[in-house]
Each structure stands twice: as C-alpha cells, then as structure tokens.
Amino acid sequence: MTAAPDHTPILQRPSIRVRMEPWLPVLLVPVLVLLGFVSIANPSSWLTLTVSGLAMGMMIFVIASGMTLVFGLMDVINFGHGAFISFGAFVGVSVLIALSALTGAPSLMLNLLALLAAVIAAMAVTGAIGWGFERVIVRPVYGAHLKQILVTMGGLIVAEQMIHVIWGPKEIFIARPEMLKGSITLFGATLEKYRLVAVGFGALVFIAMRLVLRRTKIGLIVRAGVENREMVQALGYRIRRVFVGVFIAGSALAGLGGIMWALYQELITAHMGNEIMILVFIVVIIGGLGSVEGAFIGALLVGLLQNYVAYLEPKAALISNIGLMVAILMWRPQGMSPVIKV
Amino acid sequence: MVRILSGDGPRSAVLSLIVAAIFLALAFAPFLFPGSRALETAARIAIFIVLVASYDLLLGYGGIVSFAHTMFFGLGAYGVALSTVHLGRGWGALAFGTLSGMVLAVVLAFVIALFSLRVRAIFFAMITLAVASAVAVLVSQLSWLTGGEDGMNIQIPRELTPAFRADFEIFGTRITGRILNYYLVFVCCTALFLLLLRIVNSPFGRVLQAIRENAFRAEAVGYRVVIYRTVATCLSAAVAALAGSLFAIWLRYVGPDTTLSMEIMIDILLMVVIGGMGTIWGAVVGATIFVLAQNYLQNLMGAAAEATAGLPLVPDLLNPDRWLLWLGVAFILSVYFFPAGIVGRLRSGR
Numbered sequence: 001m002t003a004a005p006d007h008t009p010i011l012q013r014p015s016i017r018v019r020m021e022p023w024l025p026v027l028l029v030p031v032l033v034l035l036g037f038v039s040i041a042n043p044s045s046w047l048t049l050t051v052s053g054l055a056m057g058m059m060i061f062v063i064a065s066g067m068t069l070v071f072g073l074m075d076v077i078n079f080g081h082g083a084f085i086s087f088g089a090f091v092g093v094s095v096l097i098a099l100s101a102l103t104g105a106p107s108l109m110l111n112l113l114a115l116l117a118a119v120i121a122a123m124a125v126t127g128a129i130g131w132g133f134e135r136v137i138v139r140p141v142y143g144a145h146l147k148q149i150l151v152t153m154g155g156l157i158v159a160e161q162m163i164h165v166i167w168g169p170k171e172i173f174i175a176r177p178e179m180l181k182g183s184i185t186l187f188g189a190t191l192e193k194y195r196l197v198a199v200g201f202g203a204l205v206f207i208a209m210r211l212v213l214r215r216t217k218i219g220l221i222v223r224a225g226v227e228n229r230e231m232v233q234a235l236g237y238r239i240r241r242v243f244v245g246v247f248i249a250g251s252a253l254a255g256l257g258g259i260m261w262a263l264y265q266e267l268i269t270a271h272m273g274n275e276i277m278i279l280v281f282i283v284v285i286i287g288g289l290g291s292v293e294g295a296f297i298g299a300l301l302v303g304l305l306q307n308y309v310a311y312l313e314p315k316a317a318l319i320s321n322i323g324l325m326v327a328i329l330m331w332r333p334q335g336m337s338p339v340i341k342v
Numbered sequence: 343m344v345r346i347l348s349g350d351g352p353r354s355a356v357l358s359l360i361v362a363a364i365f366l367a368l369a370f371a372p373f374l375f376p377g378s379r380a381l382e383t384a385a386r387i388a389i390f391i392v393l394v395a396s397y398d399l400l401l402g403y404g405g406i407v408s409f410a411h412t413m414f415f416g417l418g419a420y421g422v423a424l425s426t427v428h429l430g431r432g433w434g435a436l437a438f439g440t441l442s443g444m445v446l447a448v449v450l451a452f453v454i455a456l457f458s459l460r461v462r463a464i465f466f467a468m469i470t471l472a473v474a475s476a477v478a479v480l481v482s483q484l485s486w487l488t489g490g491e492d493g494m495n496i497q498i499p500r501e502l503t504p505a506f507r508a509d510f511e512i513f514g515t516r517i518t519g520r521i522l523n524y525y526l527v528f529v530c531c532t533a534l535f536l537l538l539l540r541i542v543n544s545p546f547g548r549v550l551q552a553i554r555e556n557a558f559r560a561e562a563v564g565y566r567v568v569i570y571r572t573v574a575t576c577l578s579a580a581v582a583a584l585a586g587s588l589f590a591i592w593l594r595y596v597g598p599d600t601t602l603s604m605e606i607m608i609d610i611l612l613m614v615v616i617g618g619m620g621t622i623w624g625a626v627v628g629a630t631i632f633v634l635a636q637n638y639l640q641n642l643m644g645a646a647a648e649a650t651a652g653l654p655l656v657p658d659l660l661n662p663d664r665w666l667l668w669l670g671v672a673f674i675l676s677v678y679f680f681p682a683g684i685v686g687r688l689r690s691g692r
C-alpha cells in the first residue's frame with residue numbers, strides 16, 4: 001500500500017504578480033493612452049484623438065461582442081457577421097432619411113427620437129435576419145468549422161448582393177441629426193459631439209451587457225454555456241434555444257454598430273461591413289474567443305491605436321493593428337482573457 | 343500516362359472526357375479559337391487552374407481555410423513587376439522577380455502559419471483575412487513603390503509581346519509573341535499542376551488528409567500536425583506566387599484589383615467548392631466553368647434582365663452586375679448538398 005501523496009498547502013497570500021495577472025490586460029488601455037500622450041506631445045490633439053479612438057473602439061466592441069459570444073456559446077464562427085453591419089446601416093439610414101423632418105429640426109428631443117426610431121428599426125431588421133441566417137445557413141453545419149466558414153462566407157456574399165438589389169449599387173451619404181453636428185471645445189481640443197455620444201452609448205451597451213451577463217439568470221446560463229455546454233444541457237436547459245437568442249441579439253448588436261458607424265462616417269456602402277469585420281476579427285482574436293470583457297479591452301486598444309498611429313504616420317494605421325495582434329498573440333497565444341481554453 | 347498523373351487519374355469516364363477536352367482546348371487555343379478575347383480567357387483559365395489547385399492543397403487536403411491566397415498571388419505578380427522596373431527588360435529580371443516573389447510569399451506564409459496554426463486552425467482564417475486586407479490597403483497606398491491603385495505596367499522581353507512576329511505560320515495562324523507568351527503560361531501551368539498532383543499523392547499528402555479527418559488522431563499516431571500544416575501553407579503559397587508571376591507576365595500589368603482584391607479571393611473559394619474540394623481535378627473543372635461563366639454568363643443575364651424588364655424586382659435580380667448573388671446561392675447549396683463538388687459527384691456516379 002502506498003502512502004498518500006504529500007500535501008503541503010501554501011498558506012501565504014499569493015504574490016502581487018500572481019494576483020495582478022488577470023488584470024494586466026485592463027492596464028494596457030491606460031498604458032496605451034499614456035504612450036499616445038507622450039508620443040503625440042500636443043495635449044489638445046491627443047484629447048481629440050483619444051475621444052475619437054474611444055468612439056471607434058466602442059462601436060467595434062458593440063459589433064464584436066455578439067460575435068465572440070456566438071463563438072463561445074456554440075463554437076460557431078460567423079464570417080457573415082459583416083452582413084448584419086451593412087444591413088443595420090442601410091435600414092437605419094433609410095429610416096433617418098424618411099424622418100428627415102425630425103432629424104433636420106433644431107431640437108435635441110426630436111433628433112434623438114428619430115435616432116431611436118432608426119436604431120430600433122435597424123436592430124429589429126438585423127435581429128430578424130439573424131434569426132433567418134441561423135435557421136437557414138448556420139444550423140445545418142453545427143460542429144464543422146470548415147463548412148461554417150464557407151457557408152457563412154456564402155451568406156455574406158448573398159446578403160451584400162441583396163443590399164445592391166434593394167438599395168442600388170451607389171453609396172449613400174447621410175447627414176447627422178441637426179443637434180449632433182458640429183463640435184464642442186474643451187481644454188482647447190475640438191471634440192465632435194457625435195463622437196462623445198458614441199462613446200457614451202457604447203459604454204452604456206457594455207454596462208448593460210455586463211449587468212445582463214452577471215446579474216440575471218439568463219446571463220448565468222449563457223456564461224455557463226460558454227464554459228461547459230454539456231453540463232448546462234445536463235442540468236435541463238435547452239442550450240439551443242439560448243443560443244438562438246444570443247445569435248439574434250448578436251446580430252441586432254451588429255446592426256446597432258452598423259448604424260452608429262454609418263453616422264460616424266456619414267457614408268454607407270454595401271461592403272462597409274466587410275471592411276469593419278477586419279478590425280472585429282482582430283479584436284475577437286486579441287480579446288480571446290468567447291470573452292466579452294476581452295473584446296471590450298481589445299476594441300478600445302484597436303480604436304485608440306488606430307487613431308494615434310493614423311495621426312503620427314497615416315500609412316501605418318492598418319498595419320499597426322496587425323502589429324498589435326502579433327504582439328498580443330506572442331504574449332498570450334489564446335488572446336488576452338480567453339474563456340474557452342483550447 | 344498514369345505515372346505522369348501520379349497514379350491519381352480522373353477516375354471517371356465523364357470526368358476524363360471533360361478534362362481531356364479542357365486540356366486539348368487549352369493546348370490548341372490559339373488555333374482553335376481565333377481572337378484575342380478567347381486567348382485571354384484561355385490563359386486566365388490555365389492560370390486559375392493552378393491557383394485554385396494550390397488553394398485546394400490547403401483547403402481540400404489540409405482542411406485549413408485561408409483568405410490570404412490572393413496576397414501570395416499578388417506577391418508573385420508584384421515581384422515580377424518590381425524587378426522589371428528596377429532591373430530593366432529581360433529574361434533575367436523575370437526570373438529574379440519570380441523567384442524573389444516566391445521566397446517572400448513562403449516567408450510570409452511561414453510567419454502567419456507559426457502565429458495562428460499553433461493555437462487552433464480557426465485562428466488562421468481570421469488572421470489571414472486581416473493580414474491580407476492590410477497588405478491590399480498598403481499596396482494601394484504605397485504608390486511610390488507599387489503604383490497605387492493604378493498598378494504598374496510590366497516590360498517583358500520583346501519575344502513575348504504582340505509586336506513580335508515570327509516568319510512562319512502554323513495551321514494558317516501567324517505565330518506572334520502573344521502566342522509564344524500563351525505557350526509559356528500553358529507549359530508552366532501544366533508543369534505546376536502535375537507538381538501539385540505529385541505532392542497531394544505523396545506520403546505527405548496522405549498525412550495532410552489524415553490531419554484533415556482527425557488532427558488529434560494524426561498527432562497520436564506520431565505526425566506533428568503543426569509542422570505538416572505549416573509546410574502545406576508554405577507550399578501552397580509558393581505555387582500561388584508562381585501563378586501570380588505568370589499572370590503578371592501574361593497581362594503585362596499588375597494592379598490591386600487584378601491580383602489582390604477580396605473579389606478574387608471569393609472567386610477562388612467558389613471555384614474550389616464548385617469544382618470539388620479535396621481533389622486537384624476539381625480545380626480544373628471549377629476554374630474552367632467559373633471563368634467561362636464570368637466571361638459569357640453575364641451576357642446571358644443581361645438578356646434575361648431585358649426580357650423581364652416589365653416585372654418588379656426581377657430585372658434587378660437578373661442584372662448582370664448581380665451575378666455574384668446567384669453564385670453565392672449556388673455556393674451555399676453546393677456546400678450543403680454536394681460537398682464533394684462536381685468531381686465528387688461524377689466520381690461517385692460512375
């Protein structure tokens with residue numbers, strides 16, 4: 001008979017390094033902001049760039065959060081996510097153009113009302129498309145990554161072409177609502193009003209999402225499903241139904257991101273979704289697949305870096321994000337805070 | 343014959359006929375189909391067969407989805423363009439450009455593969471998409487080096503240009519530099535195709551297939567999955583770069599739209615899936631059908647759109663510019679119902 005293995009519990013508190021380990025990614029954002037401050041050396045431009053970087057980051061986060069959850073929950077990689085962005089933008093912009101009486105009026109209430117209508121329409125339509133997309137395109141290929149990538153790519157092509165069919169092949173210009181035009185000056189820095197609104201709105205979405213995921217029963221099921229699908233099923237929850245709900249919510253969020261992005265750029269094209277998806281993929285990878293918090297930090301990093309670098313060296317902007325991705329993957333090959341361990 | 347094909351023939355009577363017809367048509371294209379547009383189409387088909395076959399090595403045999411194949415294609419093309427600009431017109435410049443483009447493609451493929459494949463294969467799809475679009479943007483921005491959106495014209499040796507005329511005729515067709523250029527493309531493409539056929543039927547190809555079916559088991563049997571996948575990525579990048587060089591020499595022009603754009607990547611995906619994943623012969627059928635459709639189907643759709651001009655929405659759906667819509671639908675349907683593509687269908691129905 002062998003003796004029981006030695007068991008020597010460590011009673012001292014873990015060192016500061018061990019305790020800080022999960023928080024390191026969060027620290028990256030202020031570090032990047034500080035680095036930007038040092039290298040730009042002009043406080044007012046730095047403030048402008050930081051705000052627009054945060055606005056961009058928030059929009060990317062809104063889009064990426066749905067995608068990362070869909071991946072985490074059901075191991076489904078959706079390359080067609082970009083289609084929801086474009087559809088959201090086109091539907092939202094159509095509503096705004098139809099309500100031009102409201103958007104043109106110099107009253108904040110009326111402007112916000114029109115914006116709300118556009119957001120609801122965009123989210124409703126993209127949510128519905130997401131439901132159809134899940135049923136028709138994704139459902140038959142569960143569990144096969146290769147087919148998922150191919151089929152969702154096909155779905156993206158079809159969706160993009162449908163936009164051409166419905167709205168015509170030309171890009172559409174859209175003016176921001178009257179009260180969100182222009183900018184305010186703060187500490188000598190010009191801050192566009194719309195970017196401030198986008199930052200606030202994005203933060204709101206993040207907080208709401210965190211509350212739902214951390215404080216509600218459905219959030220608990222979703223988080224548990226991301227960690228261990230079979231166990232949640234064994235406990236009697238229909239994970240498939242939860243997944244469909246998450247897919248719809250993720251699509252609606254992509255639509256929301258689309259309309260936010262449309263007003264940010266004031267120009268929409270059918271392949272805008274595809275262009276944004278490149279940043280979204282980078283964010284999802286560096287954040288760690290399945291992690292909403294990781295996606296948030298990743299999105300802020302990408303947004304800020306893109307704006308700082310575009311100011312310092314315009315041509316290096318896109319490459320800088322690839323560099324960021326490479327650096328983070330060298331540091332943590334699974335992404336910053338992966339929920340699913342491979 | 344079987345030895346040349348590495349023991350992996352079409353293995354279906356109908357498919358053999360189709361492949362033989364395509365081969366003969368391409369081999370005698372300058373004499374069978376007069377006119378520059380037909381020759382243009384033939385060269386395009388030959389080059390895309392190689393490009394699609396090299397992509398199939400990755401997708402069909404390795405089970406890895408890459409969106410950077412056009413990037414490697416473009417590296418080969420830009421390699422030739424840059425070397426002829428800086429080294430002048432000549433065979434040496436062409437060879438140097440081709441080789442350096444290929445080496446660069448292999449190095450880049452190696453780095454990307456190391457970063458993404460060691461974690462999980464799905465990273466590869468996303469990372470290649472990001473890197474490829476960044477490179478495409480970069481190429482269109484660095485206009486002092488690459489000519490930007492306008493692209494670059496390439497000086498090739500005079501023997502390959504239409505201005506060169508030989509003193510003799512074959513089958514009543516005067517041999518011009520253009521035809522010599524076509525045969526350069528054709529011979530190189532045939533050689534590359536046979537090389538790819540050799541690779542996928544070697545023990546290496548078998549291991550790749552085993553990894554595609556079950557990576558875990560392949561690792562357990564003793565094959566290092568990461569190494570095999572990385573080598574497959576590099577090989578396919580090298581062949582894609584060579585195809586890109588040929589394309590540049592044939593067109594005497596490179597630009598972001600002809601070599602690097604996402605549209606071409608989607609075209610390649612469609613060709614592989616329609617032809618048949620996991621068999622190099624699928625590339626022959628897929629590329630031929632697709633390029634022919636691209637060049638001639640649009641006319642048909644235009645006619646259909648005019649015929650239905652009175653109906654609502656239908657003419658918009660049939661507009662020749664919307665042909666990708668129908669290809670997308672065909673693509674989804676073929677992934678569901680004919681995952682083995684046309685070739686798989688023909689082989690199983692024999």
